[in-house]
Amino acid sequence: MTEPVNLQKTLNSFNELWSPRIVTQFNDYDVRVAKFHGEYVWHSHLDTDELFIVVAGRLTIHLRESGVERSVALQQGEVYVVPRGIEHKPESDAESHILMIEPTGTLTVGDTHDKIPDYVDATTGHHVD
Amino acid sequence: MTEPVNLQKTLNSFNELWSPRIVTQFNDYDVRVAKFHGEYVWHSHLDTDELFIVVAGRLTIHLRESGVERSVALQQGEVYVVPRGIEHKPESDAESHILMIEPTGTLTVGDTHDKIPDYVDATTGHHVD
Numbered sequence: 001m002t003e004p005v006n007l008q009k010t011l012n013s014f015n016e017l018w019s020p021r022i023v024t025q026f027n028d029y030d031v032r033v034a035k036f037h038g039e040y041v042w043h044s045h046l047d048t049d050e051l052f053i054v055v056a057g058r059l060t061i062h063l064r065e066s067g068v069e070r071s072v073a074l075q076q077g078e079v080y081v082v083p084r085g086i087e088h089k090p091e092s093d094a095e096s097h098i099l100m101i102e103p104t105g106t107l108t109v110g111d112t113h114d115k116i117p118d119y120v121d122a123t124t125g126h127h128v129d
Numbered sequence: 130m131t132e133p134v135n136l137q138k139t140l141n142s143f144n145e146l147w148s149p150r151i152v153t154q155f156n157d158y159d160v161r162v163a164k165f166h167g168e169y170v171w172h173s174h175l176d177t178d179e180l181f182i183v184v185a186g187r188l189t190i191h192l193r194e195s196g197v198e199r200s201v202a203l204q205q206g207e208v209y210v211v212p213r214g215i216e217h218k219p220e221s222d223a224e225s226h227i228l229m230i231e232p233t234g235t236l237t238v239g240d241t242h243d244k245i246p247d248y249v250d251a252t253t254g255h256h257v258d
Contacts, residue, residue, distance in 0.1 A: 026178035
């Protein structure tokens, strides 16, 4: 018998940037929340789309689509899906709280990526204590 | 090339209760938003879990688990997963805005359900114009 989870409470439970916490799971998917600030690393997930929802703050997602680079800008309460295989780089110019949904086991840095900076946590998400 | 979707804009585009709109899709899943007010119908989805997030307002989900009935109460910003096969009945005592994620094609009233009241839209979700 499970109980509801409060997103803000989960977000209050950690400070690390770019280090998703698993809020809950359904079917074979994770609901994850993370704190973003600054630039992430270019990467792509070859076998899965990735859903982003901005819980607080704002998020730019840089995309490389068919060799063309563009960016989408998301405000609080906005949703975007990065299609599988599309290289992308999230960036937030202020600390922002992002909800992501993707298959359990999906690595934050994807299947292909640029050199991973020290501040990036390459993980499949952390369970909350 | 897709663009971000604003949840509030989608919610502003319709008034019907219990009638989900498809915000976006990822892999073989829908992100849906709906307006709840009053009592829904008892039902269950046999083959899929169902994720609920309260965007605005509040939501009670009545559950029948192993013959025992209980309720979970969700406030804004709270998340709950109804496991597959579990009979449930959502209820909101004020108009509330709910985000749901479930496989594309999932019927709102599930695979088993009580008699469907006239005010319930039995649908796999409506695409937004």
